[in-house]
Amino acid sequence: MMEEYEVNIAVPPPEHQSDVIKITGLAVNLERAQAGILERVRELQAEQEDRALRGFKLIMSVDPKYHPKIIGRKGAVISQIRKDHDVNIQFPDKGDENQDMISITGYERNTESAKDAIMKIVADLEEMVSEDINLDHRVHARIIGGRGKAIRKIMEEFKVKLTHLAHAGGVVSH
Structure with a gap:
């Protein structure tokens, strides 16, 4: 920024907690430099506000x-x-x-x-419900079909999930 406006900018060290920065140079350049600095401050404030809104x-x-x-x-x-x-x-x-x-x-x-x-x-x-259906274990293989094809067709057609519970001897729909 200093080179752009042909000025010298002195920023006080953070421990001074000063809001004043010093710009030295030709009078014609000082006004342009000041406007440039104020524009940058506005950009930084906008970024800070955006960060707060995004948070x-x-x-x-x-x-x-x-x-x-x-x-x-x-x-x-x-x-x-x-x-x-x-x-x-x-x-x-x-x-x-x-x-x-x-x-x-x-x-x-x-x-x-x-x-x-x-x-x-x-x-x-x-909205989904679960229900137990007791079916004779001898028909399970036919309901499931070769490689699960028959049961997949039922699940797709009726938009349900069927699981075989071996220990309960039934098929459960979700």
Whole structure:
């Protein structure tokens, strides 16, 4: 900056806690240098305000049993939410007291939209029910089909998840 305006700028050391900087040089250059410095100060203040706005933190409560589905396989679901809403999302650590608290950090409007996306997943999961169905073990192989083809077809057609519980002798739908 000094070379750009052909001036000398003296900034007091931090321990002096002074708000005054000294500019020396030709009068014609001082005004330009002062304007340049004030513009830079405005830019820095804007960056600082933006950092503060981007640091908005929203805490939401979600039953820990839903966390794995919100995170998704290899973190795919939560990564997409982070990307779509430009936020940072933190789940509680194992030892944390509040295992249901999820924190979302970013611009306030973005944290709200990310929260809505998470709540939509939770609402969809809460609509799911589980029911035990007792079936004669002799028909299990036919329901499952070769390489699981028949059971996959049922799951796709009816949008359910079927699991075989050998110890209970039944098939469970989710």
